[in-house]
Amino acid sequence: MTDQRHIAIAGASGLVGHSILLNALDDPSIGEVHVLCRHPVKVSHPKLLEHQVDFQLIPPLPAINEVYLAIGTTMHQAGSRAAFRAVDLAINLAVAQAAIAAGAQRIGLVSAMAANPKSPFFYNRVKGELEAALTDLSPQGLVIARPSMLLGDREALGQLVRLSETLTKYVSQAIKPLIPQNYRPIEAPKVAQALLNHVPTADRTIILRSGEMQTA
Numbered sequence: 001m002t003d004q005r006h007i008a009i010a011g012a013s014g015l016v017g018h019s020i021l022l023n024a025l026d027d028p029s030i031g032e033v034h035v036l037c038r039h040p041v042k043v044s045h046p047k048l049l050e051h052q053v054d055f056q057l058i059p060p061l062p063a064i065n066e067v068y069l070a071i072g073t074t075m076h077q078a079g080s081r082a083a084f085r086a087v088d089l090a091i092n093l094a095v096a097q098a099a100i101a102a103g104a105q106r107i108g109l110v111s112a113m114a115a116n117p118k119s120p121f122f123y124n125r126v127k128g129e130l131e132a133a134l135t136d137l138s139p140q141g142l143v144i145a146r147p148s149m150l151l152g153d154r155e156a157l158g159q160l161v162r163l164s165e166t167l168t169k170y171v172s173q174a175i176k177p178l179i180p181q182n183y184r185p186i187e188a189p190k191v192a193q194a195l196l197n198h199v200p201t202a203d204r205t206i207i208l209r210s211g212e213m214q215t216a
Helices: 015-025 081-101 122-136 163-178 188-201
Strands: 005-010 030-037 048-052 066-069 106-110 141-146 205-209
Touching (some): 005 015, 015 030, 015 188, 066 081, 066 188, 081 106, 081 122, 106 122, 106 188, 122 141, 141 188, 188 205
Parallel strands (some): 005 066, 066 106, 106 141, 141 205
16 A cells, blocks of 8 residues: 555445545545445546445455545434434444455544434434444544534435425524534534544544534
8 A cells, every 4th residue: 555545435425425525535645535335426536436335245345544434314214213223333334344354444434413322312322332333343543523413415416405404504594603513503524524634643532523523
């Protein structure tokens, strides 16, 4: 492997994952960007290498330094608790395990603001369980981003626009000074950049709360 970093991204079709992809392609310190996807990401670049995979059976990955995990769904899209857990926990964990087997020493994760493995709320509990499972893999560095509600152009990515995000965006703009920084909606590119800023040199577990990422 050269002095340039080689990274892998899972979830590059989502709001944060797509921003990670675009920023990584522009980063001269990164030599290769491996994207694990079910469908083409519709981006062309000399550094981009797409791997269309079945996430239920991930093949051996090329040598990489870092992996960024941005795969996620909603309870509505998943349809059941089991299906949600299979995506948000099992797939992300499987990608991380494959990345470590390929030499990755650092992991960047898009989690949730209230992630907690002991949470009474299923969504937050699954997010917390994933954080704990990744910690158990003992990477050299693990950077966990816990954003509040994400803002971004889902329509441009071919995703359904979420009414809750649209409403929150306009309401929060009106009362922004009254909302604690960690609870303000955050633009997806800021979360992506915060991960890209911290993962390359992480030597421990770092948790990035939403307020910290607002200035990324």
